[in-house]
Amino acid sequence: MAPPHGDKSAGVKEEAAAAVSSVDNRPISTILFIVAMQAEALPLVKKFQLTEDLNSVFPKGVPWVRFYGNYKGLAINIVCPGKDPALGVDGVGTVSASLVTYASVQALKPDLIINAGTAGGFGAKGASIGDVFISSEVAFHDRRIPIPVFDIYGVGSRKALATPNLLKELNLKVGKLSTGDSLDMSPMDEASIIANDATIKDMEGAAVAYVADLLKVPAIFLKAVTDIVDGDKPTPEEFLENLAAVTAALDKTATQVVDYISGKCLLEL
Secondary structure: OOOOOOOOOHHHHHHHEEEEHHHHEEEEEEEEOOOHHHHHHHHHHHOOEEEEOOOOOOOOOOOEEEEEEEEOOEEEEEEEEOOOOOOEEEEEOHHHHHHHHHHHHHOOOOOEEEEEEEEEEEEOOOOOOOEEEEEEEEOOOOOOOOOOOOHHHHOEEOOOOOOOHHHHHOOOEEEEEEOOOOOOOHHHHHHHHHHHHOOOEOOOHHHHHHHHOOOOEEEEEEEEEEEEEOOOOOOOHHHHHHHHHHHHHHHHHHHHHHHHHOOOOOHOO
């Protein structure tokens, strides 16, 4: 049934759809990497020959670090939460990830967000040390709110940008990502992760996805496996043991992803 004469809603929807299509068809020009740990970011900084931004685009006093430059026709930005001012450790976790993603999108207006980092993997779901996954969907596993509808909000499941051509070209593994603010896994976390059907778990992805969705910026999630969560070794020990080697694998895959993106629009991914 056609809208009544003078009803502008159909026209507004058509204009909005046309605007989205226009954005999707425009070549990607600016990429924002959100990376939790500087040890994970520095190989990419070197690979892309980026420069640290000493005149920060961020509020005065925050520890957030930005590296920027151009690579194969793309403006590349890598942003890390930096070191905690009091303790000197990397600002991992959902709070820092949300803040730097929001501030970076506001300041840099990226066409695409890539959340790159390490993750724990589940051997029962086919993950092995050094595997690099691209996440099809992300959700939280430690926001338990047992009230109708709030429970769905707590899980916060969101789909990543679909990249079928990228997956085919690079032959990447695909799996669902579950996010929480603890490195270990409690029995309640485990139950939620199983409910999320996750293959990998991290401490930032779903928070980045929340902000990206809020600000309408497409996002993809590259996660390299440092430890097998359902394996025999203690997670902290295995994570530290494999961090350097797995970061190199992440660096290689992230470079291949950027190489593939160069010159393409979102719809071509």
